Amino acid sequence: MFVPRSIQSNYSFREKLFSMDYILVFAILILGITSMFAMYSTAGGTYDYHTKSHILRFLVFFYYFL
16 A cells, blocks of 8 residues: 655654665765865866855755755
């Protein structure tokens, strides 16, 4: 039977924390960190506009992802 899930569930914070897919979280984190270093390297070792905006967007959306 289909049981709809919502953000507002009866799970405690601890249960939600332990039910995450840690392999997915780790893979996205590694990909994001690698892309940060790639942007930094491409910019010639400086934090120009594109590198800063990329890092900021990654951090904000990774937080939203969690």
